Amino acid sequence: MTEPRQRTIRKDVSLAGMGIHSGESATITLRPGDVNTGIRFRRLDLDGCPEIPATLSHVVGTELGTSLANGDAQVNTVEHVMAALAAAQVDNAIIDLDGQEVPIRDGSFQDYVHALRDVGFKSQEVKPRVVCVKTRVTTTGGDGQSYSATTNRGLTVVASIDFEHSAIGRQSGEFSIDLESFETELASARTFGFKKDEEELHDRGLALGASLDNTVVLGQDGVMGGKLRFPNEFLRHKVGDLIGDLALLGARIEARIVAERPSHAGNIELAKALQAHARDTNREAIVDTAKIMQYLPHRYPMLLVDRITEYEAGKRIVGIKNVTINEPFFQGHYPGHPIMPGVLIIEAMAQVGGLLLMEEVEKHEDKVVYFMSLDRVKWRKPVTPGDTIVFELELLQFRRQVCKLKGQGFVEGTLVAEAEMMATIVDR
Numbered sequence: 001m002t003e004p005r006q007r008t009i010r011k012d013v014s015l016a017g018m019g020i021h022s023g024e025s026a027t028i029t030l031r032p033g034d035v036n037t038g039i040r041f042r043r044l045d046l047d048g049c050p051e052i053p054a055t056l057s058h059v060v061g062t063e064l065g066t067s068l069a070n071g072d073a074q075v076n077t078v079e080h081v082m083a084a085l086a087a088a089q090v091d092n093a094i095i096d097l098d099g100q101e102v103p104i105r106d107g108s109f110q111d112y113v114h115a116l117r118d119v120g121f122k123s124q125e126v127k128p129r130v131v132c133v134k135t136r137v138t139t140t141g142g143d144g145q146s147y148s149a150t151t152n153r154g155l156t157v158v159a160s161i162d163f164e165h166s167a168i169g170r171q172s173g174e175f176s177i178d179l180e181s182f183e184t185e186l187a188s189a190r191t192f193g194f195k196k197d198e199e200e201l202h203d204r205g206l207a208l209g210a211s212l213d214n215t216v217v218l219g220q221d222g223v224m225g226g227k228l229r230f231p232n233e234f235l236r237h238k239v240g241d242l243i244g245d246l247a248l249l250g251a252r253i254e255a256r257i258v259a260e261r262p263s264h265a266g267n268i269e270l271a272k273a274l275q276a277h278a279r280d281t282n283r284e285a286i287v288d289t290a291k292i293m294q295y296l297p298h299r300y301p302m303l304l305v306d307r308i309t310e311y312e313a314g315k316r317i318v319g320i321k322n323v324t325i326n327e328p329f330f331q332g333h334y335p336g337h338p339i340m341p342g343v344l345i346i347e348a349m350a351q352v353g354g355l356l357l358m359e360e361v362e363k364h365e366d367k368v369v370y371f372m373s374l375d376r377v378k379w380r381k382p383v384t385p386g387d388t389i390v391f392e393l394e395l396l397q398f399r400r401q402v403c404k405l406k407g408q409g410f411v412e413g414t415l416v417a418e419a420e421m422m423a424t425i426v427d428r
Contacts, residue, residue: 003127004089004127004128004130004252005123005124005125005126005127005128006035006036006091006092006123006124006126006127006128007089007090007091007092007121007122007123007124007128008032008033008034008037008090008091008092008093008121008122008124009030009031009032009090009093009116009119009120009121009122010032010119010120010121010122011032011119011120012029012030012031012032012119013029013030013115013116013118013119014027014028014029014030015027015028015103015105015111015112015115016028016103017103017104017105018103018104018209018214019076019077019099019100019101019102019103019104019209020065020077020101020104020107020191020207020209020210020214020215021064021065021076021077021101021205021206021207021208021209021210022076022099022100022101022208022209023208023209024099024100024101024209025099025103026097026098026099026100026101026102026103027097027098027099027103028081028095028096028097028102028103029095029096029097030081030093030094030095030096030115030116030119031093031094031095031096032092032093032094032122033091033092033093033094034092035092035124035125035126035313036092036126036312036313036314036315037092037093037094037315038053038054038055038091038092038250038312038315039053039054039082039085039090039091039092039093039095039247039250040052040053040054040093040094040095041053041054041068041075041078041095041096041097042094042095042096042097043073043075043097043098043100044096044097044098045097045098045099046073050070050071050072050073051070051073052068052069052070052073052074052075053068053070053394054068054078054082054095054247054248054250055248055250055394056248056249056250056268056271056272056275057394057406058070058248059248059268060074061076062263062264062265062267062268063206063264064201064206064207064264065077065078065079065264066078066079066082066244066245066248066264066267066268068248074100075097075100075101075102076100076101076102077101077102077104078102078244079240079241079244079245079264080102080104080105080108080109080112080240080241080244081095081102081112081244082243082244082245082247082248083109083112083182083186083240083241083243083244083247084109084112084113084115084116084182084187084244085112085116085247086243086244086246086247086252087109087113087177087178087179087182087183087186087187087243088113088116088121088179089128089179089252090116090121091124091128091129091252092124104191104209104214105214106190106213106214107190107191107213107214107215107216108187108188108189108190108191108229108237108240109182109186109187109188109189109240109244110183110187110188113179113182113183113187117183128251128252129250129251129252129310129312130251130252130253130254131249131251131252131253131254131255131274131275131277131278132151132254132255132278133149133150133151133152133253133254133255133256133274133277134151134277134281135151135277135281136148136149136150137149137150137255137270137273137274137277138273139266139269139270139273141261141263141265141266141269143261144162144260144261145260145261145262145263145266146259146260146261147257147258147259147260147262147266147269147270147273148257148258149255149256149257149258149270149273149274149277150255150256150258151255151256152254152255152256153254154176154177154178154254155176155177155178155252155253155254155255155257156174156175156176156177156255156256156257157174157175157177157239157242157243157257157259158172158173158174158175158256158257158258158259159172159173159175159235159238159239159242159258159259159260159262160172160235160259160260160261161234161235161238161261161262162261163234165194165218166222167218167222167223168218168234171232171234171235172235173232173235173236173239175236175239177243182240182243185236186236186237186239186240186243187240188229188230189229189230189233189234189236189237189239189240190214190215190216190229190233190237191214191215191216191237192215192216192217192218192233192234192237193207193210193215193216193217193218194217194218195217195218195219195220195224196220198210212224212225212226216228216233216234238262239259239262241262241264241267242257242259242262242267245264245267245268245271246267246270246271246274248268248271249271249274249275251278253274255274257270276410276413277413279318279390279392279410279413280390280410280412280413282309282310282318283309283320283388284309285307285308285309285320286307286308286309286310286311287307287308287311287355288307289303289305289306289307292305292307292308292355295354295355295358296351296354296355296358297368297428298351301327301328301329302347303351304321304344304347304348304351305319305320305321305348305351305352305355305391306319306320306321306322307319307320308320308352308355309390311356314395314398315394315395316356316392316393316394316395317352317353317355317356317392317393318352318390318391318392318393319348319351319352319355319390319391319393320388320389320390320391321348321388321389321391322388323340323383323384323385323386323387323388323389324385324386325338325385325386327340327385329341329344330385338384338385339382339383339384340382340383340384340387342379342417345379345383345389345409345416345417346374346377346417346419348389348391348409349391349393349407349409349417349419349421350371350407350421350423352391352393352407353369353393353405353407353421353423354369354423356393356395356405357369357395357398357403357405357423357425358425367425367426367427367428368425368426368427368428369423369424369425370423370424370425370426371421371422371423372402372422372423372424373421373422374419374420374421374422375419375420375421375422376418376419376420377417377418377419378417378418378419379416379417380414380415380416380417380418381411381414381415381416382416383409383411383416383417387411387412388411388412389409389410389411389416390409390410390411391407391408391409391410392407392408392409392410393405393406393407393408394406394407396420401424401425401426402422402423402424403422403423403424403425404420404421404422405420405421405423406418406419406420406421407419407420407421
């Protein structure tokens, strides 16, 4: 069996339309992305065409759609195009947008799926990032909402929804997620809303572009202005939204997911739980201490990285620090009540980031990373002997040997420290 490879689209493809909430027209263009680019939105209507990575760390809103932001640049209602990309297993793409909201088209996912089919796909010579669920992952929310993810080959979604409306009621179904099944079973399912909510939503600046052309509208007596495409179209659309939101994990997913009353907010919480699960269960070294010492100048007792478990060139890195009672700093830091010094947690985080940066330059053996500044540094919880810190760093910017990184440290899935860092790469 051939090993899976990352893939992108073969050429550019554009679609235009109105934003369902803003009511404003926009054109979206999907372009091929380089290896390990991930999915990135680019706001062409803003100065400098800022990029917004389609990742969980950039989610800023989940009310009636999922919104992403990077600084002042924002993009709204990303779930439909993200679902199409995820179903097609497109790992890398640049999405240009000349407005703030992704066009809703006919309210379903199908126009984006058809656009991807039309341009075709290109395999890339790098393995994709895959999150495989190894033990049960669960999350819960209000109003009886719950999610469970278990081990599975491929991605399967079992979902149920329950609305107090005669046209919906309780609906349940099971769907295997690949491009063919997504296209036939989910892609044409449209978004829906209730006529009674129209005035309130408009007063809040929402649903300004909604119409019978792009939304299944439910009145007091049933569906208004047309027929359903499936008897359970409402359920199918919710499952499609779930796929789009989980795509912000930035990885393909192998799991059986059972979702009770899924919502955008709940979907994002599940994605974060899957992210934590992957971070905590993936402990196999792809770079060990011996290799680390070829890149970093640090040695005992100041080498604070034990191994690297994930690496995406120019994008992100995950490293591990095992904290033991034999660490020399415990002798003088809170004797009798050992706590790892906060500055050394950040130092360990910086060393992991340094490994990511060194791969960005030629002749790394002749270079060294100097950190220039720290911002938004927070320590959330003490780290004590026996803890394993999992550091995850993302490269935010790299220009002229100066770069910006965002780092987080976790112990058993709990955030213990975070920081943003500026660094420069210089000759030794």
